[in-house]
Amino acid sequence: MRFLYLVPVISSLLVNSVSAMIVADWNTAPLAGNESSVSPASAATNITGLSLTRGSGLAGSVAGGSFSSTGWDNNTQGAGSSEFISFGFTVSPGFAVNLSTVDLGTRSSNTGPGTMGLYYSGNNFSVPLASFTQPNGVFVNSSVDVSSLVGLTGTVEFRLIEIGNTAPNGSATANTGTFRVTDYFVSGVKSTNLEITGAVNSVAVPEPGAVLFGGLVCGVLGLTVAGRRALGCFHGKNPNADPA
Ligand SMILES: [Ca+2]
Numbered sequence: 265m266r267f268l269y270l271v272p273v274i275s276s277l278l279v280n281s282v283s284a285m286i287v288a289d290w291n292t293a294p295l296a297g298n299e300s301s302v303s304p305a306s307a308a309t310n311i312t313g314l315s316l317t318r319g320s321g322l323a324g325s326v327a328g329g330s331f332s333s334t335g336w337d338n339n340t341q342g343a344g345s346s347e348f349i350s351f352g353f354t355v356s357p358g359f360a361v362n363l364s365t366v367d368l369g370t371r372s373s374n375t376g377p378g379t380m381g382l383y384y385s386g387n388n389f390s391v392p393l394a395s396f397t398q399p400n401g402v403f404v405n406s407s408v409d410v411s412s413l414v415g416l417t418g419t420v421e422f423r424l425i426e427i428g429n430t431a432p433n434g435s436a437t438a439n440t441g442t443f444r445v446t447d448y449f450v451s452g453v454k455s456t457n458l459e460i461t462g463a464v465n466s467v468a469v470p471e472p473g474a475v476l477f478g479g480l481v482c483g484v485l486g487l488t489v490a491g492r493r494a495l496g497c498f499h500g501k502n503p504n505a506d507p508a
């Protein structure tokens with residue numbers, strides 16, 4: 265009977281970390297293409313979205329329904345490149361984010377970037393999380409699995425940077441070539457805004473009373489190690505150590 269009384273308590277403890285939601289998103293549908301920056305359309309509670317912007321090595325170009333840029337001619341790779349599209353978010357203190365996907369559309373002209381990489385600040389833009397081959401004038405829609413990025417705090421920035429410096433036509437990427445970022449389409453129909461999805465979780469240090477309560481829940485139930493880890497029973501301990 266004691267177990268039955270505790271079931272609702274367990275449910276309420278687990279509920280805030282289940283399904284993926286929009287962490288931050290940007291609507292490119294109404295854009296002319298050459299805006300200098302685009303404010304987020306929305307952001308999750310305890311998240312502040314960063315504006316969609318471009319690096320100093322790029323210039324805006326008109327291409328309706330997208331955020332479009334020219335100037336991709338430089339060959340500097342990764343973090344050193346000034347040719348990038350930037351977006352991201354800042355997590356409020358006391359919270360952490362587990363990411364799920366980055367959903368976006370991309371398109372290059374025949375002399376724009378032939379290969380693009382999705383980079384992020386957590387490894388200082390050194391290794392791409394994903395790469396996109398860009399054929400001439402074709403919209404590429406990608407839902408990138410970023411579920412390996414967990415426990416993110418502070419400011420998290422993503423950048424789209426050219427990998428190499430070769431255009432879809434096989435020549436060096438030209439200054440006049442364009443690259444567009446758009447909303448995410450499925451079978452030609454807009455599915456979502458350009459978006460980052462995941463879950464925002466509280467990581468606040470519990471009050472002494474809450475620690476005692478949590479200890480009771482963890483102790484009374486005789487949960488498995490995985491279950492106790494999910495409930496935060498190992499606060500302040502190495503979660504990989506044998507729970508004592
Ligand atoms: Ca440039």
Ligand SMILES: [Ca+2]
Pocket residue numbers: 336337338339340347426428429437
């Ligand atoms: Ca380039």
